[in-house]
Amino acid sequence: MKCRVCRGSAVIDLPRHNANFCSAHFQQLCLRQVEKVIKDFDMMSTSDRILVAVSGGKDSLALWDILCELGYPADGLYVGLGIGEYSDSSLLYAREFATRINRSLHVVSLRSEFDFDVPTAARVTGRVPCSACGMSKRHVFDRTALDKDYNVLATGHNLDDEVAVLFGNTLRWDIDYMARQMPVLEARQGLPKKVKPLVRLSEREMAAWCVLRGIEYIVEECPLASGNRHIAYKEAMNLIEERSPGTKAAFYLSFLDRMAPLLKDHREDEIASLSHCTRCGSPTSSHDSMCAFCRLQERSRVSEPVSVDILTKKGRRK
């Protein structure tokens, strides 16, 4: 297996590019793909104040690393979700990497700053934990970026993530969600600009990036995510990708190219209809006076904290 560029010994095969790469040229490819996305979607410049949402997993640490490599001076934000040992150890990975690259890592804990955590919120709402988790993270990301004067918020969504979400939204033809699924959302009414610079790189490529760069990350999946529908969507798409490499990238990139323009009016209607939360002041599409995060917080803070085990299979079996 030889590197397409230098004919040296390759360390990774990328069927979608129909090529193999050595460590150095694989890293060069990743950097170029991210640079291309940043340029194509006018995501950021080196003079921006950039905040990376860091979970301690491969994607967010790789993103932070790549942005710094490309000369974008980004700090990190870790949100403590209170998911037992999983949260404890993911914070350690995030801190370790921040020290290594000598950048600031902001840490916000849901439990200490908002009086609840994800397991409790999931229990109280009776919905899947991923729903309360995603919504809480978005809220804390937005608030922290604005409070600390960052104008760009970058998240580590990779190609597989975007493909699975797009596929899920497409299965229901949820036009509102589809309209919002862009690699960049401009700053608006108290929300920072949000960017996803990894959308041209796959999950496997980000794992390889971390291994080749010697970045330690939390390998375990979140214990609350099992049974998540996106996992089934990923499996289905992987089945097709295996037979026709490149299908996933084509699905996502041609969506941006051909479909997203047709949804432009939808996006603008949605922005125009935002109001402000009466409790925290954040923009909200909710018809109630409070935003979804504040409602979740109100319901969850009065409950006893629950342990992760209660929500995982291990807990349910007891």
Place this chain on the structure above:
Amino acid sequence: MKCRVCRGSAVIDLPRHNANFCSAHFQQLCLRQVEKVIKDFDMMSTSDRILVAVSGGKDSLALWDILCELGYPADGLYVGLGIGEYSDSSLLYAREFATRINRSLHVVSLRSEFDFDVPTAARVTGRVPCSACGMSKRHVFDRTALDKDYNVLATGHNLDDEVAVLFGNTLRWDIDYMARQMPVLEARQGLPKKVKPLVRLSEREMAAWCVLRGIEYIVEECPLASGNRHIAYKEAMNLIEERSPGTKAAFYLSFLDRMAPLLKDHREDEIASLSHCTRCGSPTSSHDSMCAFCRLQERSRVSEPVSVDILTKKGRRK
């Protein structure tokens, strides 16, 4: 396993309806689903001259049967594709069923009327046989309907077919194809009205219909269709359907409901841009003077006929 309606002994479970049915009530359900589609999309009335495209397979024979049961007086059209024994035996099933319901079956053979067949066309074009086959069938369906004064052409596309095609088009975001993928296409410029009354019923339901009604049909898949991408799309969708029954129906029906209206302008632009084939007079979207069917016929008729074996795996291994 008990019938949801009469509590009698059930013969089929339908996970997407979360219910089981006896033979009589399953048939009633199928008839109602078809009637609903016909009404919702204003497909036809009992005074129309209806032609059913009949392949000898379960879907087209079930469609013909159901339309007659519902009081729509439909005749059949069988197109001989020249796919060896497969074509010979599928014609027998079609004839047998026509005799049983005492309706006319028109038979058009590509070889005797147009001097070529599907295996030869596939060989000449170097593309997958399904592409030459689909295009030839559409052409012969349209011409025969008009020549014989039928104003509605009905095809046996079931829910699984439509889902697989929609999924394929969506994976590439092929907006032109997506815009056309409607259960009814109105008559226009020398094309009959085209309807797909089975879009609310699955492949498995159509097989069950035939078994319960004692309809003999060709069970084998077309020997030239193996490796067809739609088969991979069907497998991927089946994986998701198994975990979340009803996903396929929701994907297709919510497409019609929410997405198709956004593509309306696209459809109308396409109709406005049709011209006429200089050779056969059929409407064509081709920029050349001849329609795709005439071009295929011109290229294929001068070639020696090829045998099916050459195109199947069996043939390729020789």
